[in-house]
Amino acid sequence: MKCPRCSSDHIRKNGRQRGKQNYICVDCKRQFIESYDQKGYTEDIKSECLEMYVNGSGFRAIERVKKVHHTTVINWVKQVGSTLPDTPxxxxxxxxTEVDELETFIGFKKNTLWLWTVVNHSVAGIIAWVLGDRSKDTFKHLWITIKCWQSYFYVTDGYPVYPCFLSNEDHIVSKTYMTRVEGENSRFRPEAERLRLRIILLDDIVKHECYSKTEEMLKYSIRLVIHYLKYASVALRALSTRKLEAIA
Structure with a gap:
């Protein structure tokens, strides 16, 4: 056995710590034990917790099932969500192109936000989104992106903001032809009736509601769900890559 600091083999026993033999280096006085338990959770546990989250489980429900503290799962959502782009x-x-709006709220019901989503009518997956109020100022940010595609048609509901940006020749107002975007938006809604029209976010056990306490957390969650629905994974590899880049 050698000292982990100076590599000296002049080692002596020095009592026990938490049931394990403690050693001390005679040369540099470094104390250590022969082997250390692995700290933290495995990648499998992280992946299982995040998959439960994007499939509708609240943080405290995950804690009860996986025995991982809910604040730890929240931190994982923040860490992974911060590594992901807004859309794949x-x-x-x-x-x-289909466009629709989905209502949610931050912290309490009166603090309403709208998630505007955009999909390709022929391909599954959300390809653009913006979070804000339901005004034309919010949609303007989204329009800057989607107008560059020069789609043949843009399909929306009858909300009056859309005609401010879309010409009559390119604009189709019809819920019948919005099956793709409606289907994608339904993925954001928990299946449980108690959560109904609210996005999969923080779980409040007392009120049995599901909501986000911050807009930042809401955005992380949206990125996670979009990535999961597109690739059937929770992007832990992206998190590991970012850690390696930070170390380098």
Whole structure:
């Protein structure tokens, strides 16, 4: 056995710590034990917890099932969510673009936010989104992106903001042709009736509601769900890559 600091083999026993033999280096006085328990959770546990989250389980429900403290799972959501782009890389330019809005709230019901989502009518997956109020100022940020696609048609509901940006020739107002975007938005809604039209976010046991306490957390969650639905993974590899880059 050698000292982990100076590599000296002049080692002596020096009592016990938490049931394990403690050693001391005679040369540099470094104290150590022969082996250390692995700290933290495995990648499998992290992945299972995050998959439960994006599939509708609240943080405290995950804690009860996986025996991982809910604040730890919250930190994992923040860490992974911060590594992800807003939407996955897309190679196709949509010929028909569908746009819709989904209501949620931050902290309490009166603090309403709207999630505007965009999909390609022919391909599964959300390809653009913006979070804000339901005004034309919010949609304007989204329009800057989607107008560059020059789609043949843009399909929306009858909300009056859309005609401010879309010409009559390119604009189709019809819920019937919004099956793709409605289907994608339904993925954000928990299946449980108690959560109904609220996005999969923080779980409040007392009120049996599900909501986010911060807009930042809401955005992380949206990125996680979009990535999971596109690639059927929770992107732990992206988190590991970022850690390695930080070390380098």
């Amino acid at each position: 890389y897309r190679s196709e330019i949509p010929e028909v």
